[in-house]
Amino acid sequence: MWNPPDPDAFYAEVYEVVRQIPEGRVSTYGWVASLIPPPEGSDPEQYRRLGARWVGTALRSLGDPSVPWHRVINGQGKISLPAGSSSAQTQRRRLQAEGVAFGADDRVDLSQFGWPATDESD
């Protein structure tokens, strides 16, 4: 089982990865967790699932404006924050300002705006 030796370090890596998200692109909690170097002996699948929560927890108490947290959404390609919340509206507006298109369900096409891009050559 994955036991984070340094939670602070994990959060720092989360912020680092989030900062690496280019403008006009979005990523998911699971992806961010996957991008972070997982400890040896831990299953990537398990790691991704668990990491997603730590990523969210890390961003929840995040107070660093230099981290583009608004580019981080859930695996459904939607803003995890409650629709109507000031944070959610700010996040969506910021993404739209960067060129990220939202669907009818307020969903973002990860195949197009998702980062890191897999299908797109980038």
Added chain:
DNA sequence: CGTTTGACTACGC
């Protein structure tokens, strides 16, 4: 210091 919740995700129905 014990209890509850949570910026998630996968699986079952």
Added chain:
DNA sequence: CGCGTAGCCAAAC
């Protein structure tokens, strides 16, 4: 494809 449940662990109360 939507809702409910299970799992994980740290932060908030």
